[in-house]
Amino acid sequence: MNFENALTALKAGKFLTxxxxxxxxxxxxxxxxxxxxxxDGKLATMAHRPYFSLRSAKAETLPGWTPRASDLLAEDWEIIDLEDV
Structure with a gap:
């Protein structure tokens, strides 16, 4: 899929690659x-404006991902199910 459709899927809570x-x-x-x-060590969620987070192959979370021109023009976006990964 193209980035326009990928963005719609991201906004709907889907995981993409x-x-x-x-x-x-x-x-x-x-x-x-x-x-x-x-x-006191309890887990909490800090209010923040929406952003994209990338999970790397090394299992690192990279918050604040911004697409490059190649990502915007790509036609190879796919929705994934994390249970299949």
């Missing part, structure tokens, strides 16, 4: 907040 990235282990998701810990 690109064939050009070489593996479904690298995927993109829209986030609404940032996970953080309170002073």
């Amino acid at each position: 690109r064939v050009g990235w070489g593996t479904a282990l690298v995927y993109l998701v829209k986030k609404e907040g940032l996970a953080t810990r309170t002073k």
Whole structure:
């Protein structure tokens, strides 16, 4: 699919990858907040403007992903099911 359709899917909460990235282990998701810990160690979500987060093949989370021109022009976007990864 193209980026226009991929963006619609991201806004709907889907996980996406690109064939050009070489593996479904690298995927993109829209986030609404940032996970953080309170002073007493409890997990909390900090309010934040929506953003895209990329999960790398090394299982690193890279918040604030911004598409490059090649991503915007690509026709190889795919929705993935994380249970299949």
